[in-house]
Amino acid sequence: MTPPTPSAAAPLEVTDETGKTPAPSSTAKGSESRSPGRLAWTRFKRDRTGVVSAYIVIFFFTIAVCAPLIAKLYGKNPYEQYGQETDGLLNDFAFPVKPNGGIDGNFWFGIEPQLGRDVFTFLLYGIRTSLMIATAATLLTTVVGVVIGITAGYLGGKTDYFVGRVIDILLSFPSTLFFIAFMPVVYALFVPFNEDVPTWLRATCLILVLSAFGWASIARLLRGQVLGLREREFVEAAKVTGASSRRIVFKELLPNLWTPILIQSTLMLPAYVTAEAGLAFLGVGIQDPTPDWGVMIQRGAGFYTEDITFMIFPGVSMIIFVLAFNLLGDSVRDALDPKSKR
Amino acid sequence: MSFSRRNFLIATGVAAGATTVLSACSSGNGGGSGSNKAPSVDKAKAAEILVGTKADSTGAAPEVPGAVKGGTIYTLDQIDWDHLDPAQLYSSYEGACSVLFLRGLTGYKVDSKGGTTLVGDLATDAGTATDGGKTWAFTLKDNVKWEDGADVTIEDVRHTFERLFASFVTQGPRYPQGWLVGGDKYKGPYGGKHLDSIEISGKTITFKLKEAHADFNFMLAMRGFSIVPKKHDTKEKYDKRPFSCAPYKIESRSIGKGATLVRNEHWVAETDPLRNAYPDKFVFQFGFQPLASTDRYIADKGNDQYTLSLLNEVAPERIQKVLTNATFKKRVLTQVDTTCYYFAINTKRITDVKVRQALNFAWPSKQLQQIRGGALSTATATTIISPLTPGHKDFDLYEKKSKPMGDPEKAKALLKEAGKSGQRVVVAMQQSDNAVKQAVAIKTALTKAGFTPVVKQVDKTSFYSQIGQLDNEYDMFAAGWGPDWPAGYAVIQPCFDSSQIADGGVNWPQLKDASVDKAIAAATVEPDAKKAATMWGDIDEQIMRTAAVVPDYNPIRNYFHGSKVGGVIYDSGNTCIALGKVYAAKA
Numbered sequence: 035m036t037p038p039t040p041s042a043a044a045p046l047e048v049t050d051e052t053g054k055t056p057a058p059s060s061t062a063k064g065s066e067s068r069s070p071g072r073l074a075w076t077r078f079k080r081d082r083t084g085v086v087s088a089y090i091v092i093f094f095f096t097i098a099v100c101a102p103l104i105a106k107l108y109g110k111n112p113y114e115q116y117g118q119e120t121d122g123l124l125n126d127f128a129f130p131v132k133p134n135g136g137i138d139g140n141f142w143f144g145i146e147p148q149l150g151r152d153v154f155t156f157l158l159y160g161i162r163t164s165l166m167i168a169t170a171a172t173l174l175t176t177v178v179g180v181v182i183g184i185t186a187g188y189l190g191g192k193t194d195y196f197v198g199r200v201i202d203i204l205l206s207f208p209s210t211l212f213f214i215a216f217m218p219v220v221y222a223l224f225v226p227f228n229e230d231v232p233t234w235l236r237a238t239c240l241i242l243v244l245s246a247f248g249w250a251s252i253a254r255l256l257r258g259q260v261l262g263l264r265e266r267e268f269v270e271a272a273k274v275t276g277a278s279s280r281r282i283v284f285k286e287l288l289p290n291l292w293t294p295i296l297i298q299s300t301l302m303l304p305a306y307v308t309a310e311a312g313l314a315f316l317g318v319g320i321q322d323p324t325p326d327w328g329v330m331i332q333r334g335a336g337f338y339t340e341d342i343t344f345m346i347f348p349g350v351s352m353i354i355f356v357l358a359f360n361l362l363g364d365s366v367r368d369a370l371d372p373k374s375k376r
Numbered sequence: 377m378s379f380s381r382r383n384f385l386i387a388t389g390v391a392a393g394a395t396t397v398l399s400a401c402s403s404g405n406g407g408g409s410g411s412n413k414a415p416s417v418d419k420a421k422a423a424e425i426l427v428g429t430k431a432d433s434t435g436a437a438p439e440v441p442g443a444v445k446g447g448t449i450y451t452l453d454q455i456d457w458d459h460l461d462p463a464q465l466y467s468s469y470e471g472a473c474s475v476l477f478l479r480g481l482t483g484y485k486v487d488s489k490g491g492t493t494l495v496g497d498l499a500t501d502a503g504t505a506t507d508g509g510k511t512w513a514f515t516l517k518d519n520v521k522w523e524d525g526a527d528v529t530i531e532d533v534r535h536t537f538e539r540l541f542a543s544f545v546t547q548g549p550r551y552p553q554g555w556l557v558g559g560d561k562y563k564g565p566y567g568g569k570h571l572d573s574i575e576i577s578g579k580t581i582t583f584k585l586k587e588a589h590a591d592f593n594f595m596l597a598m599r600g601f602s603i604v605p606k607k608h609d610t611k612e613k614y615d616k617r618p619f620s621c622a623p624y625k626i627e628s629r630s631i632g633k634g635a636t637l638v639r640n641e642h643w644v645a646e647t648d649p650l651r652n653a654y655p656d657k658f659v660f661q662f663g664f665q666p667l668a669s670t671d672r673y674i675a676d677k678g679n680d681q682y683t684l685s686l687l688n689e690v691a692p693e694r695i696q697k698v699l700t701n702a703t704f705k706k707r708v709l710t711q712v713d714t715t716c717y718y719f720a721i722n723t724k725r726i727t728d729v730k731v732r733q734a735l736n737f738a739w740p741s742k743q744l745q746q747i748r749g750g751a752l753s754t755a756t757a758t759t760i761i762s763p764l765t766p767g768h769k770d771f772d773l774y775e776k777k778s779k780p781m782g783d784p785e786k787a788k789a790l791l792k793e794a795g796k797s798g799q800r801v802v803v804a805m806q807q808s809d810n811a812v813k814q815a816v817a818i819k820t821a822l823t824k825a826g827f828t829p830v831v832k833q834v835d836k837t838s839f840y841s842q843i844g845q846l847d848n849e850y851d852m853f854a855a856g857w858g859p860d861w862p863a864g865y866a867v868i869q870p871c872f873d874s875s876q877i878a879d880g881g882v883n884w885p886q887l888k889d890a891s892v893d894k895a896i897a898a899a900t901v902e903p904d905a906k907k908a909a910t911m912w913g914d915i916d917e918q919i920m921r922t923a924a925v926v927p928d929y930n931p932i933r934n935y936f937h938g939s940k941v942g943g944v945i946y947d948s949g950n951t952c953i954a955l956g957k958v959y960a961a962k963a
Contacts, residue, residue, distance in 0.1 A: 115820060118743045118781065127696055128746035148747045149813055228802040228849045230830045317809075323816045336809070340696065 077369040084365025090358035098165045101158040108142075110152040112159045112325045116141070117150015124150050135343025143347045147337055157347055159325035161355075167237055167320075168306035171244040176299045178245060179252030184283055184291070186253065187260025194257070204250040210312070213243055217318045233324045240319055244306055252298050256291060263287055293370045300363035304356040311352065327352055425492045425766070425862050425949055427593070427905075428485060428649075433496035436645040437652045440488050440943040440957050447960030448657040449941065450683040452669040456632045456662045461615035462602040463540050464547040468858070469687045471599035472952030475651065476637055476658060477620040478602035481514050481533065481581075482593050483650045484949030486957060492948045494597060495649050498528060498621070502593045509588035509903045514596075516579040521642040522605055523620045530576045535606040537574055537583075538565035544612050548600040549860055555592070557584045566611070588901040590908060594861040597949060623653035623956075635660040651956030654943070658955075666691040673936045674704065682960050684937035684944060686953055692749055698936060699752060709935040709953065711946045712755065714762040715858035716867070718925040719803070720843070720884035725851050726801070730794035732923035733774070735801065735852070738787035738825030739926050742780035743817040748810065748929070756780060757927035760867060761916045764930075764948065766905075767864030769913025773920050787825035800828045804843060804850040807833035811854075844880045854928070855884050862949060864912020869896055872919055885924035892918055 068076075078084055097104060105111055117124040123131060123141075128148045130136025135144030135153070143153035186197035220239055221231045263269060264287070272286050307327070313319035314328025315335075322329055327348055334345025451473075459465045462478055475483075483497035494502050499514040506513070520528045539545065540552055542564030553559045557573035565571075573584040585592065595601075608619045617626060623645075624637035637658040645653070661683075664672075670691040672680045690698050690708060698704040719739075721732050741756045748754050758772040775783060791797050803818060805811040815831035822829035832850070834842055843853040859866035870876055873896050876883040895918060899911035919925070935953060937944055940961045947954035 113820070115743065115817065118740075118746055118817070124746060125750075126752065127750045129696075148749075149816060150746070228830060228832060230832075317812075322812050323819065 074369040077372060078365060081365045081368060083361050084369070087358040087362040087365065090354065091362055094161060094355050094358075095165065097158060098162040101155075101162040104158055105155045108155065110141075110155050112151060112156040113323055114152070115150045116152055117145045119150070124148075129341060135341050137343065144343050146333065147341050147344060153330075153344065153347055156325045157327075157330060157351065160327040160330050160348065161351070163237075163320060163325060164307055164310055164327040167240050167244075167310050168303050171241045171248065171306045171310075172299050172303045174241060174245040175248040175302060176252060176295060179249035179298075180256060180288075180291070180295060182249060183253035183256030184260050184287060187257035188264055188279070188283060188287065190261075197253070197257070201250040201254050204247060205254075207247065209243070209247040210309075210316075212247075213313060214316060214318050216243075231321075233320065236320055236324075240310060240313065244309060248302065248306070252295070252302070255294060255298065259291055259294060260287055263290055293367075296370065297363060297367045300366050301360065304359035304363075307352070307359075308356060425484065425494050425594075427502045428493040428495035430496075430501040432485060432493055433499070433501045433649050434646070435648045437485070437649055437956070438487060440652060440654075440945075440959060442961075443652065443654050443943055443959040444962055445654050445656075445959075447655050447962075448659060448679075448682060449655045449958055449960055450659045450661060450679050450938075452661050452664045452672065452680075452683055452685050453687045454663070454665060455687065457635075459547055459615055460618045462536070462548070462600050462604060462618070463542075463545040464615055465600045465602075466548050468950060468952050471950050472686045472947075472955060473660065474599045474602065474618075475622070475947075475950070475955050476624040476653075477622045477626060477640075478599065478618060479520075479622045479648075480596060480599065480602040482597040484597055484947055484954075485649050486945055486947045486949075486954045488943070488945060488957070490946050490948070494594060494949065497597075497648070497650055498533070498603060503596070505590070505592070505903070507588075509590045509592070509901070510585050512583045512585070512592045514581050514593075516581070517647050518579075519644050520621055520647050521644070522608075523625045523640045523642055525642045526605075526607070528603060528605070528621050530579055530581055532603055532605050533581050534570070534574050534576050535565055535609065536601070536604045538562075538571050539604065539609065539611075540564075541571070542566060542611070549595075549598055551595050551860075552583075552601075555585050555587075555589060557586050559586075588903060589865075590901075590903050590905055591861065591863045591865060594863055595866075598860055599950060623648070623651050624658060632662060634662055652943070652959070653956060654959035664688065667694070670694045670698065670936055673707065673938060674698070676939050681938040681940040684941050684953065684958065685935060686955070688936075690934040690936045692753075695749065695752065695934065699934070704936075707937055707939060709933075709937070709944050709946060711933045711935070712762075712764055713858065713931045713933055714764045714862065714948070714951055715856055715931055716757050716760055716762050716927060717854065717856035717929050717931070718757070718760065718927045719852045720855050720925050721852050721923065722848070722850060722884075722886060723888070723922075723924055724846075724886045725849075726799075728794050728796060729922060730790045731796050731799055734787040734790040734794070734825065735822075735827070736774040736920075736923050736926050737783045737790065738821055738827065739774070739776075739928075740782050740817045740821035741776050741928070742782075743821065744814050745780075745929060747813045747817060753932050753934070754929040755932060757930050759916050760872075760919060760925060760927060761864055761912060762859075762867075762930050765859055765862050765864065765867060767867070767909040767912030767916070769910075769916055771917050771920070773917070774923075782821050782825070784821065784825040787827075791826045797826050798828050799826075800830065800851075802849065802851045803829060803831045804834045804839070804853040805831060806836045806839045806854060808836070841880065843884055844882070846877065846879050846886065852926070853884065855882075857882065858951060864909060864915070865900060868912060868915055868919070869900065872896070872915075872924065887919065887922065887924045889919075889922055889924075892922070 123136060123145055125131050130145050130147060132138055137144040141152055141154065143157060145151065146153055182197060186194045217239060224235060225231050269282060269286055272282050310319055311328030311331060314326045315332040319328055320326040330348035334348060338345045457470045457473060459470060465471065465474060479497050481497065481499040482494060482502050485493045485495045496502050498517055498520055500517050504513045516528065516530050516533060522528060537552060541562045556571065558571060562571045575582040603621065604614065605619050620640050623640055623643045625640040627636045627638040629635040639656060666688045669685050669688045698708060721735060726732055745751065745754050745756055756776055758776045759768060761768045791799060801822060805815060811833060818831055819829050842848060843850060843855065857867065857871055871882050871884065872887050872892060873883065874888040874893050877886050877888065892915065895915045899908050899915060902908040902911055942959045942961045943957040945954045945957045
């Protein structure tokens with residue numbers, strides 16, 4: 035649940051580098067001179083780990099987006115209780131009859147004990163749900179964090195003080211506990227007690243709450259960056275030439291901040307995936323029958339002594355995804371900021 | 377009104393709800409199931425409890441083959457006893473333990489094969505009914521003594537029943553209060569007044585009832601009607617430390633942790649047909665979850681060899697491990713319980729019989745059984761009266777046996793006929809991990825049958841009070857009821873008689889059916905037990921025709937115990953292990 039703590043050292047150096055580089059457009063003259071973006075891209079391509087991780091991450095996003103298509107080709111859906119409708123799939127204990135969690139030609143990843151759903155499509159849709167929520171939360175967090183962070187840093191004074199204290203409070207807030215305690219209240223407020231809590235409301239609440247607690251760290255980091263930048267000559271120059279605050283923020287400051295923003299958000303997304311799964315595991319996030327990564331892991335945890343297969347697929351796929359995404363985040367940082375590389 | 381009974385059902389609901397994990401292993405489970413035939417409820421014989429003769433009622437209790445005297449028996453259970461004052465005692469777990477230190481007028485005599493007979497415990501026989509069952513007389517045995525050596529007197533017996541009317545008695549069974557003549561006005565014996573409808577003369581006590589009750593003596597066998605000494609009645613405080621006239625007395629007790637029972641040397645074995653009282657000592661240990669107790673039985677070390685559980689069953693996480701291992705399985709007492717868990721349909725909200733019948737046809741019985749762990753922990757029910765309760769009639773109005781997965785086509789057709797296609801149904805369940813899974817199956821099945829289901833998970837602690845509200849806004853709710861004594865009356869009357877409709881009552885479907893009421897009244901006063909049983913079976917079917925409930929399952933209990941415990945026999949009268957028969961085998 036805790037968003038990644040920004041490492042203060044790395045982004046500061048980035049600003050050094052980008053600070054030295056004049057506006058990108060002016061350098062793109064000869065074929066030999068390359069933009070910092072191109073340089074970073076070249077550096078990134080040389081990083082084997084980064085490239086492999088990127089492919090893995092792209093793979094996960096692709097299957098998440100294409101989940102309905104894949105499920106259609108595969109001929110199953112994550113809601114049908116195949117094991118209960120077809121004889122011979124589950125035994126008297128309601129466990130898969132076949133070895134390894136019931137894996138066979140029809141059920142590639144086996145079937146769920148008790149409920150008898152297809153693990154493969156359930157996992158696909160689960161990844162889809164989790165990634166959608168995590169991506170949305172990351173985007174929202176980044177936007178809010180960037181806006182508030184830059185504003186606080188640029189305006190300074192009372193605004194900065196006020197925002198600083200809000201960030202202090204948010205960072206010290208036990209967000210998971212808050213979520214567990216607060217969500218039932220929210221649902222009770224918005225949903226009549228004899229109605230199901232709609233999945234969109236659960237998802238929206240998750241995204242909002244994750245973002246509400248997540249923006250503080252990124253805002254604090256950017257505030258520090260802006261504090262350093264706004265005294266720089268090029269900002270002073272812009273001010274002298276009479277540029278508006280808006281222009282200074284968007285044209286002068288923001289281009290110099292893309293690196294830390296990018297690094298932060300790539301590290302934030304996998305953290306959100308695990309946070310979302312954690313909440314679903316605790317029963318306050320997405321709930322059955324909506325497929326979800328965390329729900330799957332929670333189900334699997336109940337069976338792991340006897341039917342480990344059911345836990346392996348969601349568990350291992352999540353480890354691979356989060357690991358790949360974190361490595362990707364590292365590579366992105368290395369590419370954008372070569373000095374931080376040890 | 378049986379509050380504690382309900383609390384008990386909540387507790388067992390937890391256990392059933394926790395049945396998430398049965399097992400399988402990665403080597404495949406195809407063969408594993410064949411050797412583990414679950415006990416079938418259908419084929420289980422109704423535990424027909426006969427009324428014993430005077431000879432049956434005299435001691436000593438028949439010996440358990442192979443039993444030896446002496447030693448200590450330990451127990452491992454989740455919770456402490458909530459109440460020990462008989463007037464407040466309702467749950468079958470407390471009842472099971474209280475057999476050792478409380479005695480009533482009547483009781484259940486268990487033979488070593490598990491057969492059960494109703495006999496006189498403190499009374500010389502199981503009672504004499506006159507006036508067509510409106511007057512009941514019991515005669516006290518000679519030579520029965522309290523733990524201080526004083527005789528149990530007939531005044532004590534009268535006092536026991538009179539104090540049931542005292543204002544501090546809020547928890548126990550309340551049948552006598554409603555049945556005895558003048559019971560509605562009587563305020564208890566502490567003001568110095570006696571209840572006129574209880575008469576004593578010599579060693580005989582006579583009860584006068586408002587209407588005939590052929591099973592009055594069965595009702596008295598509830599542990600809640602054990603005798604309290606007038607001299608030592610400390611009113612509210614009696615709940616902490618009851619006075620014993622049974623083979624054991626409470627030596628020490630530490631709330632929430634445990635209790636020790638030692639022999640009551642004034643007990644005379646020849647007066648007691650129920651208890652063998654082999655061990656010298658019982659040590660009760662509380663605060664152990666099923667998984668912990670199961671693991672200790674599996675390890676079977678030290679004192680745990682002499683240990684058994686009365687409430688804790690084999691933990692769901694270990695059930696396959698235990699039941700597929702021959703040596704462990706020998707130490708498991710598997711018993712079908714008489715409780716029936718059903719989904720009550722709120723007949724005030726779903727008024728159309730056809731819609732209620734459609735719900736019955738659509739119900740995913742098999743799916744739910746699978747989710748709860750398969751046929752080894754629950755058996756699908758088709759009737760309200762359990763197959764083990766006298767009065768059970770074998771019928772299957774909604775084709776659960778031929779179509780255990782439900783019949784969505786038929787349900788759809790019925791709904792259409794009623795013009796209620798797409799009917800919204802709000803189902804309330806006690807929140808648990810397993811209930812969330814069950815909700816998935818219920819939703820799928822009801823949607824297939826043309827309903828628009830909404831399944832709500834309701835907080836466990838307030839569940840029964842919520843569904844007990846007359847104006848609750850749920851259409852269906854998961855409830856359960858176990859009879860207080862093995863008779864159709866104890867199943868049907870409290871839950872389906874329209875006189876029982878009240879806020880906080882247990883007529884959950886709020887069934888108000890004049891013909892059902894009439895049939896209940898007729899069966900209640902029927903003096904012939906056999907005839908009455910048939911009548912109750914017919915009423916069961918009659919209620920099922922109105923589809924007031926969707927019967928769900930009868931639980932199957934799996935009690936595990938240590939290797940040196942002998943005489944673990946089920947008492948189908950009190951629906952628990954008969955502690956009076958247990959012995960500690962020699963090392």
